[in-house]
Amino acid sequence: MTQLLYKKTTLSAQRNMAALLRALRAGRALRGLGSVGAAPAAAQPLCCSLTRGFHRAALRLQDESKSEKPPSSSTTYHEHYQAHSAEQEAAGAPQEHSATEPAAEEASRPNTSYQDQSGEQGEEYETEEQLQARILTAALEFVPLHGWSVEAIAAGAETLGLSSASTGMFYNGAGDLVLHFVSQCNSQLTDILAEQHNQVQLGQAEPKKTAEFLRDAVETRLRMYIPYIESWPQAMSILLLPHNIPDSLKHLSTLVDDMWYYAGDRSTDMNWYTKRAALTGIYNTTELVMLQDSSPDFQDTWDFLDNRIQDVVNMATTAKQVQATGETVVQGLIGAAVTLKNLTGLNQRR
Amino acid sequence: MAASMRLLFRRVIRLSHRNVNVTAAGASGRSGCCWEPPTCRCFSDAAGDRNTHFGFETVPETEKAKRVYKVFENVAQKYDTMNDAMSLGVHRLWKDMLLHVMHPQPGVRLLDVAGGTGDIAFRFLEYIRFQQERQKRRAARSMQTPSWQDISNNYSTEDEDVPQESRAVVCDINKEMLRVGKQKADGLGISAGLSWVVGDAEELPFDDDQFDIYTIAFGIRNVTHIDQALQEALRVLKPGGRFMCLEFSKVTNPVLARLYDAYSFQMIPVLGEVIAGDWKSYQYLVESIRKFPDQEEFKGMIEDAGFYSVKYYNLTGGVVALHSGFKL
Numbered sequence: 071m072t073q074l075l076y077k078k079t080t081l082s083a084q085r086n087m088a089a090l091l092r093a094l095r096a097g098r099a100l101r102g103l104g105s106v107g108a109a110p111a112a113a114q115p116l117c118c119s120l121t122r123g124f125h126r127a128a129l130r131l132q133d134e135s136k137s138e139k140p141p142s143s144s145t146t147y148h149e150h151y152q153a154h155s156a157e158q159e160a161a162g163a164p165q166e167h168s169a170t171e172p173a174a175e176e177a178s179r180p181n182t183s184y185q186d187q188s189g190e191q192g193e194e195y196e197t198e199e200q201l202q203a204r205i206l207t208a209a210l211e212f213v214p215l216h217g218w219s220v221e222a223i224a225a226g227a228e229t230l231g232l233s234s235a236s237t238g239m240f241y242n243g244a245g246d247l248v249l250h251f252v253s254q255c256n257s258q259l260t261d262i263l264a265e266q267h268n269q270v271q272l273g274q275a276e277p278k279k280t281a282e283f284l285r286d287a288v289e290t291r292l293r294m295y296i297p298y299i300e301s302w303p304q305a306m307s308i309l310l311l312p313h314n315i316p317d318s319l320k321h322l323s324t325l326v327d328d329m330w331y332y333a334g335d336r337s338t339d340m341n342w343y344t345k346r347a348a349l350t351g352i353y354n355t356t357e358l359v360m361l362q363d364s365s366p367d368f369q370d371t372w373d374f375l376d377n378r379i380q381d382v383v384n385m386a387t388t389a390k391q392v393q394a395t396g397e398t399v400v401q402g403l404i405g406a407a408v409t410l411k412n413l414t415g416l417n418q419r420r
Numbered sequence: 421m422a423a424s425m426r427l428l429f430r431r432v433i434r435l436s437h438r439n440v441n442v443t444a445a446g447a448s449g450r451s452g453c454c455w456e457p458p459t460c461r462c463f464s465d466a467a468g469d470r471n472t473h474f475g476f477e478t479v480p481e482t483e484k485a486k487r488v489y490k491v492f493e494n495v496a497q498k499y500d501t502m503n504d505a506m507s508l509g510v511h512r513l514w515k516d517m518l519l520h521v522m523h524p525q526p527g528v529r530l531l532d533v534a535g536g537t538g539d540i541a542f543r544f545l546e547y548i549r550f551q552q553e554r555q556k557r558r559a560a561r562s563m564q565t566p567s568w569q570d571i572s573n574n575y576s577t578e579d580e581d582v583p584q585e586s587r588a589v590v591c592d593i594n595k596e597m598l599r600v601g602k603q604k605a606d607g608l609g610i611s612a613g614l615s616w617v618v619g620d621a622e623e624l625p626f627d628d629d630q631f632d633i634y635t636i637a638f639g640i641r642n643v644t645h646i647d648q649a650l651q652e653a654l655r656v657l658k659p660g661g662r663f664m665c666l667e668f669s670k671v672t673n674p675v676l677a678r679l680y681d682a683y684s685f686q687m688i689p690v691l692g693e694v695i696a697g698d699w700k701s702y703q704y705l706v707e708s709i710r711k712f713p714d715q716e717e718f719k720g721m722i723e724d725a726g727f728y729s730v731k732y733y734n735l736t737g738g739v740v741a742l743h744s745g746f747k748l
Contacts, residue, residue: 198728198729198748201748220523220525221525224525227660230660231659231660232658232659232660232748233528233632233657233658233659233660233661233662234525234527234528234632234660235522235524235525235528235632235633235660235661235662235746236660236661236662236746236748237523237525238521238522238523238662238744238746239729239746
């Protein structure tokens with residue numbers, strides 16, 4: 071009987087010790103937090119674990135009742151990354167939570183290294199997608215070392231202070247990294263083109279001719295690959311994997327569409343398809359040439375690009391000429407046929 | 421006598437907690453506990469009147485942990501043999517799938533809770549070792565024609581690139597299971613990077629932010645308060661850490677479900693009696709599977725605990741589900 075009670079006490083004593091240690095640590099951290107911690111949590115360190123769970127559960131219910139999307143896809147959380155605070159404030163992620171959640175979350179993360187934020191509302195909100203984007207962007211600097219692989223993503227996650235186990239979030243592994251990079255380059259290009267367009271609108275720059283515009287756009291876009299050119303063949307092979315093809319084609323088509331749009335194309339007939347097909351061909355072939363180009367600053371590649379664009383322009387003029395000639399020839403033939411009919415007398419009506 | 425002793429100890433616990441509110445509530449005895457959140461563990465002794473399921477039986481919550489302990493104490497010796505017999509060896513595939521989805525990078529720390537005989541930990545160490553060897557081979561291949569610069573670098577720098585140690589900690593509440601696991605480890609010759617710790621999943625004896633990966637394979641249904649175990653998992657994981665849980669779940673296909681039920685209730689206890697000499701433990705096993713929440717519900721519980729990006733994979737048509745969540 072007493073043995074049973076003894077066992078109980080040792081077990082509960084163990085639990086007490088563990089709980090006490092936790093409480094002490096939490097208490098220390100909460101003191102460091104100062105006034106930011108939620109009031110009930112500050113007073114009773116031991117109850118903070120309870121209130122934390124309670125708060126989180128209550129606020130999650132609140133959040134679920136507010137948001138329309140299912141929780142798993144739009145769950146938000148906040149990060150204490152001082153280095154990225156500026157970016158986050160600009161990002162302004164969907165603010166679905168009430169102000170009490172930051173306090174509860176604050177109390178639940180007594181990790182003092184992330185504490186000093188500017189102002190009381192220093193917590194930033196971020197969706198999972200934004201966090202994934204940040205991890206992948208951080209991973210890009212490890213690509214020259216590890217190639218386009220999960221190891222690069224793991225290294226990127228570690229620079230953000232996350233464990234390398236978070237690479238499990240990327241179910242497509244290296245494919246996610248490459249696709250993220252490609253879409254990042256596309257958005258950068260779109261920004262540059264939009265800026266140039268604005269400049270032309272404001273009259274600060276001369277509008278370029280179509281051929282020159284396209285040439286510059288393709289060159290700008292391909293120059294973004296220069297830092298990763300060593301490993302770019304690996305990235306291209308990843309993009310060609312069957313499960314990545316839909317996404318990579320989508321990125322390519324939006325890229326080409328953007329380029330033509332900013333070049334001024336507003337066609338609504340067959341030209342829309344032919345123009346984009348031509349530019350896709352130019353872009354892909356130039357990319358391939360760039361992979362094995364060893365001239366200084368890739369001069370050979372840009373010459374190749376010039377020639378291809380010239381070809382397309384020539385082909386366009388040639389096509390017009392052929393059409394005109396064809397029409398003339400057809401007219402001539404019809405005339406000859408009518409003359410023949412007259413000569414043979416078939417044209418007379420009896 | 422027993423009641424008064426219990427009261428005395430309860431008071432001792434309360435005093436050591438130094439928490440006035442809790443004391444007030446505790447002093448009001450077993451009756452006035454309704455306002456507390458159900459995740460309260462400060463006075464588990466006072467919660468005796470709350471019942472939970474033990475298989476298809478209803479038992480007080482305090483009882484359940486003890487009875488589960490006894491079950492696993494009895495089956496520990498024959499645990500692996502019974503696993504192979506009951507699942508026809510498929511449990512190895514399930515555990516391999518867990519490792520495959522986990523895809524651990526070298527240098528991560530694993531906590532395997534309810535990991536008794538150490539299956540997951542052994543596989544983890546093997547996987548990491550294989551990855552490191554592959555990386556070394558790849559590095560060696562790329563160094564086939566080193567430049568003079570590379571050669572001089574290799575001579576000048578010492579081997580700073582010490583392969584990061586991966587460590588696996590196996591935690592189990594049951595000493596018998598850990599003993600069997602240790603014997604297995606000795607038999608396999610695995611000792612580096614492996615520790616064996618006795619601990620309760622609801623109250624882990626570890627500091628915060630310690631582990632990269634937390635796994636619990638076929639153990640969480642035996643825990644009395646699953647949400648407490650999930651919160652503990654959240655606590656001990658580092659930011660970015662991953663929670664993975666392998667557990668029996670609801671079979672989706674109705675035909676398969678009937679076959680599975682028939683097999684579970686007719687064959688498994690019989691196998692238990694024949695091979696391990698213990699009908700009741702295996703009866704508990706199959707009943708506890710039925711009592712465990714299904715995939716979606718468990719996913720909800722994991723999200724409630726505070727994990728993000730929670731996803732589950734159905735293995736073998738839903739017989740086993742692999743849940744994964746991240747602490748972000």
